[in-house]
Amino acid sequence: MMQDLAMQTLEILMNSVGAKADTVILRIRESEHDNRIDIEVEDNGCGMSPEMVQKVTDPFTTSRKTRKVGLGVAFMKGLTEQCNGSFDIQSTVGVGTTVRASIQKDHIDAPPMGDLGEMIMYVIQADENIDFRFYYTTDNGNFEFLSEAVKQELEGVSLLEPEILLWIKEYINEGIIHAKEGME
Amino acid sequence: MKSLEDLKKMRELALKKVEMREGGKDYRVVVGMATCGIAAGARPVLNKLVEETAEKDYNCVVTQTGCIGMCVYEPIVEVYGKDGSHTTYVHVDADKAVKILEEHVGKGKVVEEYTVDSVRAREV
Ligand SMILES: Nc1ncnc2c1ncn2[C@@H]1O[C@H](COP(=O)(O)OP(=O)(O)O)[C@@H](O)[C@H]1O
Ligand SMILES: [Mg+2]
Numbered sequence: 357m358m359q360d361l362a363m364q365t366l367e368i369l370m371n372s373v374g375a376k377a378d379t380v381i382l383r384i385r386e387s388e389h390d391n392r393i394d395i396e397v398e399d400n401g402c403g404m405s406p407e408m409v410q411k412v413t414d415p416f417t418t419s420r421k422t423r424k425v426g427l428g429v430a431f432m433k434g435l436t437e438q439c440n441g442s443f444d445i446q447s448t449v450g451v452g453t454t455v456r457a458s459i460q461k462d463h464i465d466a467p468p469m470g471d472l473g474e475m476i477m478y479v480i481q482a483d484e485n486i487d488f489r490f491y492y493t494t495d496n497g498n499f500e501f502l503s504e505a506v507k508q509e510l511e512g513v514s515l516l517e518p519e520i521l522l523w524i525k526e527y528i529n530e531g532i533i534h535a536k537e538g539m540e
Numbered sequence: 541m542k543s544l545e546d547l548k549k550m551r552e553l554a555l556k557k558v559e560m561r562e563g564g565k566d567y568r569v570v571v572g573m574a575t576c577g578i579a580a581g582a583r584p585v586l587n588k589l590v591e592e593t594a595e596k597d598y599n600c601v602v603t604q605t606g607c608i609g610m611c612v613y614e615p616i617v618e619v620y621g622k623d624g625s626h627t628t629y630v631h632v633d634a635d636k637a638v639k640i641l642e643e644h645v646g647k648g649k650v651v652e653e654y655t656v657d658s659v660r661a662r663e664v
Contacts, residue, residue: 431575
């Protein structure tokens, strides 16, 4: 099963949601110049013990009762190994977790980026209360999306209003295109 | 090009709707979106639910959760009513999602043939 990077990243983000994080920061850097894609997910959720961090990259680890095998982290790690990349988890119980994955952008096995706007819409649909921050960087420009800035404009209206969700998805995808083209 | 300014107008519209419907939404529609759900086709289901709800102004919020825990039945959609009712729909696709919104959220009628109980009953 071949998943795009957005959907693999969604799995990592959903772990942060599951870890009861109230702040989740996603940083993605796509560089033609360095021929890399770097993805970083930082959360202030429950964190993991050093033993858990070790075990978590093993595809047979999950703390869940509903499924026997955990896949999100192991898949992401496997992908980085396949694509001349690197993978790292830093975690502290009670403080939070940072997952970093990097791959060679033009590697033959590198999946397409996929729809990041849609992915972020899904994160908000998982928990609208999370302070979610997305920073996207290319060689030509940047884009950022801050859920708290949207909430400020909405003054109490929920992010889960379907029109707002669809707007968020398109706003992000437009911002990404502009960052790639070097427009502000 | 979109900007955060757009949200002011969207806020006004949302508030008008809240006034018309007098308070919170009647239903919460939840899609299972773990890897297994995505592989089984949960994305088009979730997208369709959001688009239809926006277009037809259904009285529900559409959310997603990682794993509902019955991988073989994905895509799974759960509908929670304000009254505490809870229905689990299984093997949902975009067309079934439209029907669930129309019948269940729109008219308060459970679409029996898509529920986990009736699908299970048909399996034996
Ligand atoms: N950001 C995180 N914070 C706390 N625990 C985490 C985090 N990411 C992963 N974990 C732990 O690692 C386990 C394995 O994660 P994963 O590989 O995604 O599989 P799954 O989510 O299906 O269990 C999770 O069940 C959870 O206990
Ligand atoms: Mg996971």
